[in-house]
Amino acid sequence: MLSWLHPLPKLAVALAFLLASILVFDLVFQIALSLGMVLVLVVFERVPVWKVLLLCVPFALFGFGFLTTSLLFRQQAGVALDAAGQSLWHALPFSAGLTLFFRALAGGLVSMAFALTTDPGQLVRALMACRLLPPRFAYALFSALELVPDLAGAANEIRLARAMRTGRRPRRIPGPVEIGALVVPLLAFAVRRAGRAAIAMEARGLAAGGARTIINLPRFSRRDAVFVGLAGLVLAMLVAGARTGWSLSALAGAA
Amino acid sequence: MTAVPQQPDAALAPAREHSPALAFEGFEARYPFARSAAVGPVDLAVRAGERVLLLGPSGSGKSTLLLALTGLVPQAVPAETAGGVRLFGAPVAGCRPSDWAGRVGQFFQDADQTLCGMRVEDEIAFAPENLAWPEPQIHAAVKKALAAVGLPQTVRRRRSATLSGGEKQLVALAATIAADPELLVADEPTASLSPRAARRFRALLADWPAERAALVVDHRLDGLVDVVDRVIVLGDDGLIVADGPPHVVFRRHCAALDARGIWTPLAADLDRELEAGGLAAETMPLTVAAALDALDARGLDGEERGRARTALAAFVSRHAPPPARPAGDAPPVVSLEAAACAPFLGPVVVSQVGLEIRPGEVVGILGANGAGKSTLGFALAGLLRLKAGRRVGAMGAVSFQNPEAQFSAGSVAAEIETALASGGDTGGRASRAARILRDWDLERLAARHPFELSQGEKRRLALACLAADERARLVVLDEPLAGLDRRGAAMVEAAVAGYVRAGRAVAIVTHDMDFALRLCPRCLVLGQGRVLADGAGATLMRDLGLMQRAGLEPPQIAPALDWLERHA
Numbered sequence: 001m002l003s004w005l006h007p008l009p010k011l012a013v014a015l016a017f018l019l020a021s022i023l024v025f026d027l028v029f030q031i032a033l034s035l036g037m038v039l040v041l042v043v044f045e046r047v048p049v050w051k052v053l054l055l056c057v058p059f060a061l062f063g064f065g066f067l068t069t070s071l072l073f074r075q076q077a078g079v080a081l082d083a084a085g086q087s088l089w090h091a092l093p094f095s096a097g098l099t100l101f102f103r104a105l106a107g108g109l110v111s112m113a114f115a116l117t118t119d120p121g122q123l124v125r126a127l128m129a130c131r132l133l134p135p136r137f138a139y140a141l142f143s144a145l146e147l148v149p150d151l152a153g154a155a156n157e158i159r160l161a162r163a164m165r166t167g168r169r170p171r172r173i174p175g176p177v178e179i180g181a182l183v184v185p186l187l188a189f190a191v192r193r194a195g196r197a198a199i200a201m202e203a204r205g206l207a208a209g210g211a212r213t214i215i216n217l218p219r220f221s222r223r224d225a226v227f228v229g230l231a232g233l234v235l236a237m238l239v240a241g242a243r244t245g246w247s248l249s250a251l252a253g254a255a
Numbered sequence: 256m257t258a259v260p261q262q263p264d265a266a267l268a269p270a271r272e273h274s275p276a277l278a279f280e281g282f283e284a285r286y287p288f289a290r291s292a293a294v295g296p297v298d299l300a301v302r303a304g305e306r307v308l309l310l311g312p313s314g315s316g317k318s319t320l321l322l323a324l325t326g327l328v329p330q331a332v333p334a335e336t337a338g339g340v341r342l343f344g345a346p347v348a349g350c351r352p353s354d355w356a357g358r359v360g361q362f363f364q365d366a367d368q369t370l371c372g373m374r375v376e377d378e379i380a381f382a383p384e385n386l387a388w389p390e391p392q393i394h395a396a397v398k399k400a401l402a403a404v405g406l407p408q409t410v411r412r413r414r415s416a417t418l419s420g421g422e423k424q425l426v427a428l429a430a431t432i433a434a435d436p437e438l439l440v441a442d443e444p445t446a447s448l449s450p451r452a453a454r455r456f457r458a459l460l461a462d463w464p465a466e467r468a469a470l471v472v473d474h475r476l477d478g479l480v481d482v483v484d485r486v487i488v489l490g491d492d493g494l495i496v497a498d499g500p501p502h503v504v505f506r507r508h509c510a511a512l513d514a515r516g517i518w519t520p521l522a523a524d525l526d527r528e529l530e531a532g533g534l535a536a537e538t539m540p541l542t543v544a545a546a547l548d549a550l551d552a553r554g555l556d557g558e559e560r561g562r563a564r565t566a567l568a569a570f571v572s573r574h575a576p577p578p579a580r581p582a583g584d585a586p587p588v589v590s591l592e593a594a595a596c597a598p599f600l601g602p603v604v605v606s607q608v609g610l611e612i613r614p615g616e617v618v619g620i621l622g623a624n625g626a627g628k629s630t631l632g633f634a635l636a637g638l639l640r641l642k643a644g645r646r647v648g649a650m651g652a653v654s655f656q657n658p659e660a661q662f663s664a665g666s667v668a669a670e671i672e673t674a675l676a677s678g679g680d681t682g683g684r685a686s687r688a689a690r691i692l693r694d695w696d697l698e699r700l701a702a703r704h705p706f707e708l709s710q711g712e713k714r715r716l717a718l719a720c721l722a723a724d725e726r727a728r729l730v731v732l733d734e735p736l737a738g739l740d741r742r743g744a745a746m747v748e749a750a751v752a753g754y755v756r757a758g759r760a761v762a763i764v765t766h767d768m769d770f771a772l773r774l775c776p777r778c779l780v781l782g783q784g785r786v787l788a789d790g791a792g793a794t795l796m797r798d799l800g801l802m803q804r805a806g807l808e809p810p811q812i813a814p815a816l817d818w819l820e821r822h823a
Contacts, residue, residue: 121373153599162663168650203327211387216376
């Protein structure tokens with residue numbers, strides 16, 4: 001569903017949600033935002049639950065750091081919460097940590113929802129078309145995006161060549177020493193590859209300035225407007241809820 | 256050094272038009288820190304309507320010349336240059352390389368260098384997009400370019416990084432021709448192409464519009480020389496040693512080209528034999544089939560037929576497979592049982608593979624682009640884990656299709672020494688390193704960094720490293736001839752003979768059917784996700800039904816074998 005949308009309104013909405021998750025220091029708001037994103041990903045986008053959970057791990061670990069910090073420095077956290085004027089969860093000794101934990105998770109899930117439903121190529125094209133990104137930077141970005149999987153292939157080739165030299169079959173998963181030893185050759189590969197890509201692009205006419213066509217450009221449609229309107233309404237309700245302490249009458253008034 | 260303008264041979268074929276599309280005027284290029292010039296000084300001109308084949312040994316500066324055409328050397332690749340380059344009458348020095356994109360289509364030696372790392376459709380559309388063509392025209396150009404190189408429209412959405420080496424080459428070619436250039440410049444376009452795909456490129460060149468020009472560098476000449484109008488040969492020193500129509504250059508300069516280690520077509524070798532027998536056609540035919548047709552058209556009498564048989568037998572004996580050595584009872588070096596092989600992070604491409612390779616065997620692995628030849632090669636060497644089935648045998652050694660993946664040292668000499676050290680060679684390492692450098696003609700490059708070498712020199716270095724490490728009982732050579740000149744190919748053949756003498760097994764992944772026929776008594780033909788046939792190379796390669804199913808073509812020498820059988 002989200003993948004049908006134009007990347008730019010989707011980007012704007014994602015940025016608005018991210019900004020809200022940073023500014024609204026409210027546990028219910030963060031939980032609602034996280035659950036909403038999970039709902040969108042699992043129900044509407046059919047992303048497997050295991051994949052969502054797996055992708056949440058780094059954000060959860062990041063948030064867990066806040067949680068443990070708040071437990072260890074409970075008193076200071078309470079003071080910070082008082083200063084922020086939040087009262088609903090004030091009674092909980094680790095409420096600040098929980099809020100921070102869910103804020104990290106909500107931010108991650110919003111980013112995930114955007115990344116999993118957006119074709120990077122379409123996004124770059126849309127940014128170029130709106131003159132938000134010059135073609136030279138855009139195609140450098142394209143190259144960089146495509147370089148990531150190529151790096152995996154190059155790393156594999158280097159590992160195989162090393163295995164041949166040592167006479168030992170490569171391990172399924174490289175150990176930390178092996179990964180460390182791959183850094184310099186991969187960096188050299190990336191530099192060579194970037195140089196070659198630059199030459200190829202120049203030979204094929206990519207230059208600063210001048211008009212150029214962009215094919216397969218995503219087009220704006222009515223559903224983008226509907227999406228922005230709905231997302232704005234949901235965000236407004238969540239922010240209003242957080243501001244009014246989740247009082248139903250106030251929420252109804254805001255709606 | 257001073258420029259020595261080369262006079263074209265007198266019998267130069269009339270060009271279809273006479274305005275110069277490109278001209279090098281005393282052009283010379285020297286890379287930073289290099290002791291000698293990479294190429295030149297060169298004086299040459301290609302007129303509109305000419306299709307020119309540029310030949311020369313590895314490292315003679317062919318690729319440098321092509322890069323200098325639009326100013327990539329020295330504007331994007333630093334070098335000191337002298338003399339000038341003119342394109343369509345205008346000096347290149349005053350323009351940016353990108354300014355020529357609408358008129359010059361450049362296909363680089365390494366397909367990865369032509370492609371920018373996008374999806375296939377975006378790759379092909381890239382130049383027309385930069386030229387601000389209207390979108391419907393771009394879509395039509397993409398469709399036309401895909402059809403011209405024989406790629407299905409279904410590949411449009413695939414990422415170029417997920418393609419096989421040969422498929423990448425085809426996409427790069429489509430991307431080069433999509434903008435309808437007036438001058439096509441192609442550096443080794445068929446190096447990784449299957450015979451059928453290579454034929455498609457040659458057909459494309461044959462149909463190249465009469466008012467346009469093409470400049471091609473390639474080592475696979477059979478089937479190509481008959482679609483070009485002119486051949487220019489660069490010597491080791493980067494100076495032009497021959498220039499003229501192919502039938503003149505290859506008849507008049509054949510011995511000199513052989514001596515310089517430059518490829519000549521099989522037809523030139525056959526022509527030499529027929530000439531020795533007093534049976535040569537007035538104008539040298541450019542394919543083996545055409546030479547035999549000309550021979551038959553003479554209406555040979557008994558004595559002439561005997562001389563023709565002698566000439567053909569001598570020709571065939573130089574290019575036919577060696578007598579198959581009995582595999583013997585020695586335990587196999589490697590065996591695969593019901594194996595399913597998949598490339599790194601990719602799906603299974605060959606399954607149900609069951610085979611054994613014994614010591615001293617040389618096995619060719621043949622198949623169309625993307626058939627899984629390299630994957631099977633890596634699986635045979637034990638470097639790729641099987642998705643199903645079983646492999647028995649010690650780990651083998653592979654010369655990678657991309658030689659750069661094998662380099663880890665700071666100089667050519669250090670690379671060889673590292674390989675010797677890996678092989679456990681302790682005594683006399685210096686003398687062995689010197690011998691290997693000499694055997695692979697790398698002595699003068701010993702101090703250079705491996706990444707500074709030309710593609711052919713890189714290939715030789717990778718093969719030399721493989722030769723230095725004598726532990727592996729199985730050696731897999733993945734496209735060993737790509738980028739190599741004739742001298743390099745002779746080194747590969749000598750190395751393979753050495754492996755066989757040492758009782759090691761060799762598997763050769765190649766698109767060059769004549770090379771496979773000459774070196775591999777046994778061949779595996781891959782296609783339709785499995786091994787279609789496993790048997791004597793000479794028999795399999797002349798099975799037209801099998802070749803058709805595998806997307807392959809019989810070797811160029813096949814008509815000579817047929818002729819000898821008919822006139823036995």
